[in-house]
Amino acid sequence: MAEKKRKEEIVIRVDDLKKSFGNHQVLKGVDFHVRKGDVTCIIGASGSGKTTLLRCLNLLETPTSGQIYFHEQPITKYKMNIEQFRSRMGMVFQSFNLFNNMSVLDNCMLGPIHVLKKNKEEAREEAEKYLEKVGMHPQINAMPHQLSGGQKQRVAIARALCMHPEVILFDEPTSALDPQMVGEVLAVMKEMAQEGITMVIVTHEMAFARDVSTKTIFMKDGSVVEQGSPERIFYNPTSPYTAEFLARFMAG
Amino acid sequence: MFVLSASLSVPTDGNFADWVIFLTQEYGGIFLEGCMWTLLIALVGTVAGCVIGFICGSIQTIEIQDTDPLYKKLFIGILKLIFNIYVEVFRGTPMMVQAMVMYYGLPMIGISLAALPCGFLVVSINTGAYMAESVRGGIDSVDIGQFEAGKAIGMKHFEILRFIVMPQAIRNIMPQIGNQLVINIKDTSVLNVISVSELFFAGKTAASVYYKYFESFFIVAVIYLCLTLVISRIIRFIEKKMDGAADYSLESTGSTELKGEV
Ligand SMILES: Nc1ncnc2c1ncn2[C@@H]1O[C@H](COP(=O)(O)OP(=O)(O)O)[C@@H](O)[C@H]1O
Ligand SMILES: [Mg+2]
Numbered sequence: 001m002a003e004k005k006r007k008e009e010i011v012i013r014v015d016d017l018k019k020s021f022g023n024h025q026v027l028k029g030v031d032f033h034v035r036k037g038d039v040t041c042i043i044g045a046s047g048s049g050k051t052t053l054l055r056c057l058n059l060l061e062t063p064t065s066g067q068i069y070f071h072e073q074p075i076t077k078y079k080m081n082i083e084q085f086r087s088r089m090g091m092v093f094q095s096f097n098l099f100n101n102m103s104v105l106d107n108c109m110l111g112p113i114h115v116l117k118k119n120k121e122e123a124r125e126e127a128e129k130y131l132e133k134v135g136m137h138p139q140i141n142a143m144p145h146q147l148s149g150g151q152k153q154r155v156a157i158a159r160a161l162c163m164h165p166e167v168i169l170f171d172e173p174t175s176a177l178d179p180q181m182v183g184e185v186l187a188v189m190k191e192m193a194q195e196g197i198t199m200v201i202v203t204h205e206m207a208f209a210r211d212v213s214t215k216t217i218f219m220k221d222g223s224v225v226e227q228g229s230p231e232r233i234f235y236n237p238t239s240p241y242t243a244e245f246l247a248r249f250m251a252g
Numbered sequence: 253m254f255v256l257s258a259s260l261s262v263p264t265d266g267n268f269a270d271w272v273i274f275l276t277q278e279y280g281g282i283f284l285e286g287c288m289w290t291l292l293i294a295l296v297g298t299v300a301g302c303v304i305g306f307i308c309g310s311i312q313t314i315e316i317q318d319t320d321p322l323y324k325k326l327f328i329g330i331l332k333l334i335f336n337i338y339v340e341v342f343r344g345t346p347m348m349v350q351a352m353v354m355y356y357g358l359p360m361i362g363i364s365l366a367a368l369p370c371g372f373l374v375v376s377i378n379t380g381a382y383m384a385e386s387v388r389g390g391i392d393s394v395d396i397g398q399f400e401a402g403k404a405i406g407m408k409h410f411e412i413l414r415f416i417v418m419p420q421a422i423r424n425i426m427p428q429i430g431n432q433l434v435i436n437i438k439d440t441s442v443l444n445v446i447s448v449s450e451l452f453f454a455g456k457t458a459a460s461v462y463y464k465y466f467e468s469f470f471i472v473a474v475i476y477l478c479l480t481l482v483i484s485r486i487i488r489f490i491e492k493k494m495d496g497a498a499d500y501s502l503e504s505t506g507s508t509e510l511k512g513e514v
Contacts, residue, residue, distance in 0.1 A: 060400055083408050085406075086403060086404060086405070087406025090404070091404035093404075096397075097398060097400060099416050101416065103500075110405070110407075111405035114415070138502045138503050139500070139502065140503045141500045141502075143496065143500065146499070146500055163405055163406070
């Protein structure tokens with residue numbers, strides 16, 4: 001398994017990424033890479049810069065220094081066509097961010113029609129396929145405010161899938177959910193992982209990270225403390241910080 | 253014009269009610285025409301003002317990035333400055349004065365406008381200045397996450413505004429648009445200073461023949477009140493419509509299983 005993964009091409013490579021807000025340095029030189037099919041889980045305490053890192057990856061934030069490569073091309077190269085670049089990298093937000101003024105179906109058709117320039121029929125067919133996949137097909141006519149949190153997040157995942165992105169970024173996709181809804185969202189993500197969809201997931205669901213990720217990254221205070229296979233990070237951490245963090249989380 | 257007075261005689265020692273009935277019949281046509289212009293100017297002015305407001309409001313949302321080329325920074329900076337000045341000037345002066353300045357000032361720079369077109373122009377531009385602020389507020393009240401979700405699927409700034417943010421902003425500022433329409437119905441009365449034959453002007457005309465100012469303007473007041481009451485009811489109805497149904501129907505063909513393939 002590990003051997004096979006090693007041959008996959010690198011989709012994202014982050015090289016000494018730094019990001020400051022004013023004189024507050026939030027990312028202090030982050031390095032990692034994501035191969036095709038990888039499920040990368042980023043864990044770490046609140047405030048350690050996980051969200052900022054994810055937002056830098058699709059240029060919702062502009063890095064202060066360092067470089068991010070997409071298919072080995074620096075993404076500053078995509079600056080001129082940032083929209084096209086973003087369409088190849090999906091994002092699922094903690095607060096869902098479904099378009100409040102449209103139905104579930106329209107949420108999933110908007111990008112394919114306006115960004116991928118698909119015709120309506122094709123976009124609808126695909127949207128229905130992915131909504132069915134996340135178990136939200138019965139609600140295609142619903143408006144976002146009529147859905148539960150877990151349902152919203154599953155629609156948000158379908159919306160991302162409809163764009164056929166090469167990577168999907170998840171920022172704490174279950175943190176805003178009531179406990180009983182966490183499972184339904186994680187089940188969808190787990191299935192996506194098994195289908196080989198490349199994902200980068202910021203999460204506090206340690207069991208999920210341990211069981212589903214192919215690589216786990218532990219962050220603290222804007223730096224990557226260690227990264228590796230989930231087995232190693234969870235059962236054999238080299239840093240005392242990692243051990244301490246995990247002890248706190250796994251116990252709670 | 254529309255005088256119906258053939259069988260009417262002037263109330264000789266008539267009381268208030270007699271005069272109101274007489275004036276209504278004698279000048280019904282003039283009141284009706286004034287009413288029509290008032291409504292038309294207010295409606296067109298509000299719609300045009302909204303368009304101006306949406307353009308100004310949208311331009312205010314463009315963020316200038318450090319990486320943008322200099323000409324773009326300059327262009328957008330100057331555009332924002334011009335719109336800011338426009339908003340300040342037209343919100344900071346009375347519409348009556350704006351009407352006078354435009355009506356008598358525009359010919360000096362070679363633009364000669366008749367009273368009526370000038371009236372439409374003044375109300376539109378004035379409303380635009382107020383709507384620019386409302387639209388900006390309406391856009392600000394839309395969650396930033398809506399913008400970001402649009403960006404994340406690769407939509408361009410103006411596509412996000414058009415398909416995602418504006419529809420929500422419009423719903424948010426519908427009460428203000430309705431309010432502005434009601435204000436405009438009342439405030440077109442100031443256009444009488446440039447002799448636009450709107451409702452107030454009609455009242456003056458009707459009053460001046462028999463010197464019956466109270467009776468005449470009583471009629472005018474009732475008409476204004478009817479207009480504004482009806483309009484605000486219509487606006488509220490539209491707001492309700494925009495909010496849509498409270499529930500949705502389940503699509504029966506799909507299955508709820510987490511199955512399928514990517
Ligand atoms: N837009 C911003 N402006 C200023 N500071 C910010 C901004 N976004 C995040 N930060 C700061 O960066 C730090 C890391 O935040 P974040 O990336 O959200 O961490 P995490 O997702 O790991 O909780 C925090 O101290 C936060 O206050
Ligand atoms: Mg976060």
